[in-house]
Amino acid sequence: MATYKKRGYKPKTEVEKQVNIEEESTTAEVFNTLDETASKTEDFVAKNQKYIFIIIGLVAVIVLGSLAYKEYVAKPKQQAAMNDMFQAQKYFDQAVNGASKDSLYNLALNGGEGKFGMLDIIEEYSGTPSANLANYYAGTAYLRLKDYKNAVKYLGEFKSNDEILAPLAKGNIGDAFVQLNQNDDALGYYEQAAEMRDNEFTTPMYLFKAGTIALELGKADKALAYFERIKNDYANSTEAAQVDVFIGKATVLANK
Structure with missing residues (x-):
């Protein structure tokens, strides 16, 4: 354990003298190492100045x-x-x-x-x-x-990071895939569009589209979750006005 020594303190015992010599030696070595490092750095800069x-x-x-x-x-x-x-x-x-x-x-x-x-x-x-x-x-x-x-x-x-355009672009891709009879792809894009932003316009719209496509794909549990989310979280949306009918359909299919 290190002990505090007052300025001008002189070691009294042989052990203290030996410790003092070792400490001074260690300190000298540290400064020598620093000097050598600084010297090497200066040499490196001098030799590579052009490239630097x-x-x-x-x-x-x-x-x-x-x-x-x-x-x-x-x-x-x-x-x-x-x-x-x-x-x-x-x-x-x-x-x-x-x-x-x-x-x-x-x-x-x-x-x-x-x-x-x-x-x-x-x-x-x-x-x-x-x-x-x-x-x-x-x-x-x-x-x-x-x-x-x-x-x-x-x-x-x-x-885009736009609140409306970003989900609309994803949702429009979903619409295109529906027309191409690629409903699995359409569902993926509707889900992306619904989750990209949380607002009263695009979120319930694409949750509803995702739910209807999920029903067609036989994924009633997933559809039910989307429809119930509209009912619970977006009660004032246009989609909420008709969502009870789809909740009923999804519930029946989910329980078969």
Whole structure:
């Protein structure tokens, strides 16, 4: 056990003298080791100074290059993409809210009046937020045009953290798989869509769709769990108004 020694303390016994010598020796060794390490570090820096400066320079170039790219390339590219996307988005909105839906969805996809369509935006402005959003519009347009394989393709490319769009994209893929008679795939996407966000719009909607597909697949227990969740957690949703009927169906099938 170490003991505290006052400054100027002189060892009295031979044992204390020996301990004192060993402590001084250990301290000297520590400082010698530190000196040797520092010396080796200095030697290493001296010998490799050229390469160290090159590495530092490369890091600086990468950081500055990234900042410059964002400021002088990415931002202008995104702005141009937004401008070119305006007419295609207008066609899409008109198709959702008006007549001549098929022709308007085609215009939204392929462009019109000398303006870009969503497919052009995806190709010309790859990597921008606008191109990403164009994947959602394109996939949804193909879904409305009953081109379900392309709907799956483009909606699958869309990435988002948005409260509504993120689950809608997954749910739309589920809708496409239903039309392709791939109900197992559809169920998986409906379940993803239901769990992605917790809100009064998309969550009960996709729980309901998941429940109905689960019933068709003979998975009554799973369907019942989804329907009961709607009843208990989303009582004010549109789906809740009719969910009791489906709870009854699922209960009967689950008990067979």
